[in-house]
């Protein structure tokens with residue numbers, strides 16, 4: 001087992017070396033607070049597109065909200081154009097919107113890769129290097145560290161992670177995170193931790209490992225297997241924010257792990273919904289609408305919280321349709337609080353587990369690695385998609 005040390009991210013020392021993965025539609029300010037209440041680490045905001053930021057899109061600007069006590073404030077940007085990315089980073093720096101910027105090169109969604117963005121982009125190695133350098137150059141005068149998050153490559157025949165990791169290091173990033181899947185795998189199969197170990201061997205900057213950490217002990221196993229400097233946890237914490245308490249315990253060498261009863265899960269669900277309502281009320285012109293929007297945002301989390309618990313279909317459905325906190329309280333009151341945590345749900349995948357597929361790419365993309373033309377239409381103008 002390598003020595004467990006705090007993760008160094010530019011000027012920040014992070015203990016435990018745990019990162020909440022950016023997840024669009026999930027890791028908003030309310031969810032991040034819920035997770036931060038459990039343990040230490042870095043908690044990354046939902047993805048923000050550089051174009052939307054540069055255009056001062058009001059919804060995007062609202063998404064860049066951090067708690068007073070969030071340090072470092074971590075923001076993920078998606079961009080494909082070095083100039084727009086640099087402009088977006090300058091806005092972040094000048095307006096003091098965040099303390100850390102992560103760049104997204106992992107998105108496998110067809111609407112993104114079809115235009116050469118996300119996980120397709122590192123294949124165009126000169127464009128990738130230019131883009132990362134543009135972000136680092138714009139952020140470094142303010143001492144804001146930039147990291148990249150990427151996949152192994154487009155598919156098994158078009159791997160890019162070692163070359164891209166070296167290029168990002170050369171461009172001056174503070175760390176590189178690798179999700180051990182190709183874009184073609186999407187969320188299927190298992191993450192390749194050997195690839196994460198290979199990247200760790202190849203780089204001098206800190207490497208963060210990502211993929212299939214379902215339990216705190218998986219994080220320790222990943223560190224032991226790969227030697228990474230930190231772990232990035234995504235789907236494992238869906239409906240289980242207490243995973244961050246387990247991770248902190250695990251990295252501190254303590255054996256305890258949380259197995260909340262259904263009553264304790266209900267308290268966490270209520271807290272989560274309340275934080276989302278607070279967030280939406282703060283951003284809304286009409287507070288009543290804020291409560292409804294917060295409750296609507298909470299609905300997607302219900303099935304994750306209840307996974308494995310014996311709760312009837314009708315009650316589940318009603319919980320997934322709530323419009324107010326009063327309605328939520330009423331329905332949560334119908335759960336049996338003494339129901340023990342379903343240990344069969346431990347160590348199991350949750351959230352997206354879709355099947356592999358061919359990656360949609362722009363015409364001629366694979367044939368021209370050194371073309372650094374900015375791809376047409378790949379700068380999305382809506383955030384969090």
Ligand SMILES: Cc1cc2nc3c(=O)[nH]c(=O)nc-3n(C[C@H](O)[C@H](O)[C@H](O)COP(=O)(O)O)c2cc1C
Pocket residue numbers: 021022023024025026046047076104105106107149179210211212213232233234235236351352384
């Ligand atoms: C709902 C959802 C939304 C996601 N959104 C983003 C995103 O905006 N940016 C990003 O880099 N990765 C995104 N991801 C990928 C995760 O950050 C992470 O890399 C992936 O889920 C693998 O980690 P895991 O096995 O711990 O879930 C998303 C994943 C999910 C499930």
